[in-house]
């Protein structure tokens with residue numbers, strides 16, 4: 001048996017990309033995964049009915065397409081096919097209106113009426129900067145930065161609260177609501193610094209690369225990553241939870257696709273006290289309540305254009321979405337939560353038998369919440385699609401405890417590996433130029449608790465593996 005050069009704990013997208021990056025450089029790598037299947041947040045399962053596939057966690061992947069790490073891999077040779085809906089995103093409003101984010105900035109602006117020009121002005125520079133800007137945003141900040149003009153132009157507006165940017169630029173409910181929904185992916189108060197940046201980035205990516213999903217379910221992202229890894233000689237062992245570094249085979253490097261709380265549980269004894277205390281102070285963000293539905297027809301949206309989009313943001317106007325997110329941050333459960341919904345079977349007939357449709361939905365809740373948000377989520381959908389409830393044939397729900405049981409990285413239901421506010425954007429999980437590197441010899445962090453944070457992009461794993469290659473090159 002060849003000697004193992006690196007062990008990666010956790011087969012999420014970051015762990016798998018870290019493994020692939022090392023295997024590409026000739027390392028012999030082993031990935032140990034606690035769950036029965038690889039993929040972490042990109043797993044799919046028959047949650048409601050036999051033969052009906054649901055994405056348990058991630059469903060929509062603009063970051064996957066934009067990521068320099070994933071772009072560089074031959075994932076399509078290993079079965080991954082991105083499916084693009086006609087429209088990346090729809091945002092319905094009371095009274096039958098809706099804002100639509102099209103691939104084209106011009107078409108989107110046309111639909112926003114009086115706010116069309118303001119939307120163009122906000123988003124067009126991001127789209128024009130293309131991968132120069134997104135590659136910079138997904139990479140560690142260098143001094144000087146690689147594309148200073150693009151970054152500065154984005155940063156001046158992006159650092160601001162979404163509420164302020166929208167108030168100054170938009171007058172219509174359509175543009176305000178659209179921007180609020182985009183910014184609310186941050187899981188922060190929309191009055192907080194940097195939330196405008198989330199809105200600009202996700203909106204800009206809708207134009208730049210689209211908001212695609214993976215044919216057959218997000219599991220095929222994980223499976224294609226495993227395929228690439230195995231083609232390079234690496235291997236993944238599932239049903240292998242790691243409780244201590246002592247259990248691991250000897251290796252030059254160990255990379256943990258874990259969040260700080262688990263890092264302390266698994267490796268705390270190997271870490272200097274000062275660093276361990278800093279990890280202990282790391283903050284987790286709100287959790288999510290997840291609802292998966294099997295339906296015996298497509299969702300009957302009042303505005304039929306909403307059916308052209310795979311992703312639908314449900315929450316109404318900017319003030320309403322901002323209030324719902326503020327409730328969550330104050331430890332309350334909003335009566336009218338902001339709901340993120342995907343309707344994959346409208347664009348992918350491989351996920352369910354003919355005539356059966358699925359809905360993937362979640363809303364934000366306080367960290368550790370035990371509340372059942374099925375009724376508030378369904379009321380929000382019904383509000384924009386009367387008669388939707390009559391179509392539900394099966395439900396599957398996951399409160400924060402079930403989320404964490406599914407994947408130990410979702411501490412208290414936090415799907416981003418830690419709060420993504422400005423402070424933890426800079427110090428993720430600790431302040432330093434190389435946050436993937438721990439003070440323990442050969443021990444690295446590669447989860448979404450390191451830059452650039454949550455989402456299926458694999459960039460945390462890519463940066464961590466590149467640190468390993470730089471610091472510990474294989475002899476010869």
Ligand SMILES: Cc1cc2nc3c(=O)[nH]c(=O)nc-3n(C[C@H](O)[C@H](O)[C@H](O)COP(=O)(O)OP(=O)(O)OC[C@H]3O[C@@H](n4cnc5c(N)ncnc54)[C@H](O)[C@@H]3O)c2cc1C
Nearest residue numbers: 010012013014034040041057058059060242447448455456
């Ligand atoms: C409901 C929901 C919706 C989401 N929607 C999207 C979306 O649409 N688009 C998007 O880009 N992102 C989305 N995300 C976020 C995305 O899934 C995560 O940001 C991403 O998966 C993080 O990748 P990771 O590799 O850091 O960690 P994870 O994917 O969480 O992987 C960590 C892995 O480590 C394993 N593990 C944990 N502890 C141990 C241990 N002790 N020993 C061995 N293995 C262990 C876990 O089982 C898991 O497989 C969503 C997440 C959720 C939950």
